[in-house]
Amino acid sequence: xxxxxxxxxxxxxxxxxxxxxxxxxxxxxxxxxxxxxxxxxxxxxxxxxxxxxxxxxxxxxxxxxxxxxxxxxxxxxxxxxxxxxxxxxxxxxxxxxxxxxxxxxxxxxxxxxxxxxxxxxxxxxxxxxxxxxxxxxxxxxxxxx
Numbered sequence: 001x002x003x004x005x006x007x008x009x010x011x012x013x014x015x016x017x018x019x020x021x022x023x024x025x026x027x028x029x030x031x032x033x034x035x036x037x038x039x040x041x042x043x044x045x046x047x048x049x050x051x052x053x054x055x056x057x058x059x060x061x062x063x064x065x066x067x068x069x070x071x072x073x074x075x076x077x078x079x080x081x082x083x084x085x086x087x088x089x090x091x092x093x094x095x096x097x098x099x100x101x102x103x104x105x106x107x108x109x110x111x112x113x114x115x116x117x118x119x120x121x122x123x124x125x126x127x128x129x130x131x132x133x134x135x136x137x138x139x140x141x142x143x144x145x
Contacts, residue, residue, distance in 0.1 A: 021056055071140045
């Protein structure tokens with residue numbers, strides 16, 4: 001299994017996992033002014049909150065849009081950008097922003113931000129497929145959220 005994520009029914013998890021989400025929601029919705037207040041209302045310790053806050057999400061949070069930022073170096077030849085756009089489109093990603101610098105020394109830098117919420121495959125599949133394009137010299141995943 002290559003993914004770090006699992007979908008698990010909350011019935012098999014300890015009840016404090018759901019309380020961590022509850023505390024985070026209180027903070028986001030300004031129902032609690034401090035972490036101490038949020039964890040007291042949720043009925044968990046600060047330690048439990050800090051330990052799991054970045055790892056436990058509700059289904060609504062998990063299904064929110066996901067973004068990836070890629071930097072590519074392309075060969076300066078006709079169709080280079082088009083082949084990248086076609087590839088990311090075939091993998092069911094949505095292009096949010098795209099910026100290509102003027103070619104210098106036969107190379108063009110490309111910065112592309114993608115909505116990968118409904119992507120077919122993984123981000124590794126996407127970068128691998130892009131690297132296989134004849135006009136792509138390199139691909140770097142700058143950020144993912």
